[in-house]
Amino acid sequence: MTNSKIENPKSVVILGAGAWGTALANLAQINGHQVCLWSRQGSQTLETVLSDAEIILSAISMKGVSSVAALVKSFPLSPETIFVTATKGLEQQTTRTPSQIWQTEFPHHPIVVLSGPNLSQEIEQELPAATVVASKNTAAAQMVQLVFSSNRFRVYTNPDPVGVELGGTIKNVIAIAAGVCDGLHLGTNAKAALVTRGLTEMVRIGNIFGAKTETFYGLSGLGDLLATCNSPLSRNYQVGYQLASGKTLTEILAALPGTAEGVNTCRVLMQISQQQNIPIPITEQVYRLLEAEVTPREALDELMLRDIKPEYNL
Numbered sequence: 001m002t003n004s005k006i007e008n009p010k011s012v013v014i015l016g017a018g019a020w021g022t023a024l025a026n027l028a029q030i031n032g033h034q035v036c037l038w039s040r041q042g043s044q045t046l047e048t049v050l051s052d053a054e055i056i057l058s059a060i061s062m063k064g065v066s067s068v069a070a071l072v073k074s075f076p077l078s079p080e081t082i083f084v085t086a087t088k089g090l091e092q093q094t095t096r097t098p099s100q101i102w103q104t105e106f107p108h109h110p111i112v113v114l115s116g117p118n119l120s121q122e123i124e125q126e127l128p129a130a131t132v133v134a135s136k137n138t139a140a141a142q143m144v145q146l147v148f149s150s151n152r153f154r155v156y157t158n159p160d161p162v163g164v165e166l167g168g169t170i171k172n173v174i175a176i177a178a179g180v181c182d183g184l185h186l187g188t189n190a191k192a193a194l195v196t197r198g199l200t201e202m203v204r205i206g207n208i209f210g211a212k213t214e215t216f217y218g219l220s221g222l223g224d225l226l227a228t229c230n231s232p233l234s235r236n237y238q239v240g241y242q243l244a245s246g247k248t249l250t251e252i253l254a255a256l257p258g259t260a261e262g263v264n265t266c267r268v269l270m271q272i273s274q275q276q277n278i279p280i281p282i283t284e285q286v287y288r289l290l291e292a293e294v295t296p297r298e299a300l301d302e303l304m305l306r307d308i309k310p311e312y313n314l
């Protein structure tokens with residue numbers, strides 16, 4: 001894919017110079033775009049970097065999204081500026097997704113969600129990967145698709161931004177459970193059952209947000225679930241794996257490189273499940289484990305000894 005490289009370079013500002021922001025900045029830069037990677041710890045002011053931005057991509061951890069979005073709002077922007085959100089989390093106080101936060105702050109700008117099976121370390125090693133850019137604004141999604149597409153990063157468009165976003169967000173909780181499963185050496189059958197029933201929980205929560213069920217069977221749902229639940233590169237998987245080895249959550253998070261969004265997301269999902277009366281038993285056991293209310297083995301027993309039932313409620 002060379003067309004975006006030569007013909008129409010864009011001015012792209014990436015907010016958040018963590019693992020994912022840096023990897024995405026490299027992808028856009030290699031395609032010939034003018035990229036500015038902004039961090040609150042860097043020397044450039046936000047006002048300066050935003051002044052001629054055509055695309056603003058946020059790869060800020062969930063805890064910083066609201067404050068950064070409010071800050072961005074205080075500076076003048078072109079009305080054409082496209083926002084892209086690559087954060088995989090939910091806001092604790094409001095249960096909003098990052099795209100809902102950006103859309104609230106910038107109701108007249110196109111908002112695009114970028115999410116998929118994208119372990120940043122593999123992308124930095126130039127291994128092949130695919131992702132999804134989703135928006136209600138098709139032209140904006142197509143522009144973002146061109147900016148990031150290359151022979152090692154295949155980008156698909158999708159019209160269900162919240163579904164795409166929730167796939168990447170909820171799978172982090174299931175990845176914690178998968179790490180526990182592997183840490184306890186429960187075997188391949190157990191892992192397959194866990195991931196498949198995890199997907200059912202993703203669909204249940206997603207439907208509450210108005211997401212389409214089929215979105216969860218694509219790259220941003222099943223695809224990211226498979227990547228994250230099967231890789232020690234995933235921080236969320238690492239949290240579960242190390243909990244199974246007997247470490248405390250505090251010890252694990254203190255030594256973890258970067259953000260494991262699943263820890264906070266799990267708490268938010270429990271809030272939603274209680275408010276909406278939606279059963280999410282795997283998420284509930286992950287929550288109880290993170291709160292040190294159960295041991296990994298007790299959580300497993302709780303899941304295996306639930307009432308027997310049909311696979312689907314038809």
Ligand SMILES: NC(=O)C1=CN([C@@H]2O[C@H](COP(=O)(O)OP(=O)(O)OC[C@H]3O[C@@H](n4cnc5c(N)ncnc54)[C@H](OP(=O)(O)O)[C@@H]3O)[C@@H](O)[C@H]2O)C=CC1
Pocket residue numbers: 015016017018019020021039040041059060061062063064065067068086087088089118119120121257258259261
């Ligand atoms: N790493 C990966 O493989 C992938 C990550 N993601 C998602 O991307 C998001 C970021 O992940 P990742 O880059 O790995 O995490 P990191 O922990 O490496 O980086 C987090 C970034 O967020 C910034 N940040 C956090 N709070 C604030 C705040 N209040 N104000 C300004 N900046 C803030 C950090 O800035 P500072 O350095 O100054 O603290 C840092 O740049 C997460 O939601 C993650 O789920 C999605 C796909 C892949």
Ligand SMILES: O=C(CO)COP(=O)(O)O
Pocket residue numbers: 088116117118119120168172175224227228233234235236237259260261
């Ligand atoms: O979202 C990711 C891969 O798609 C990254 O997973 P972790 O945040 O668990 O490292």
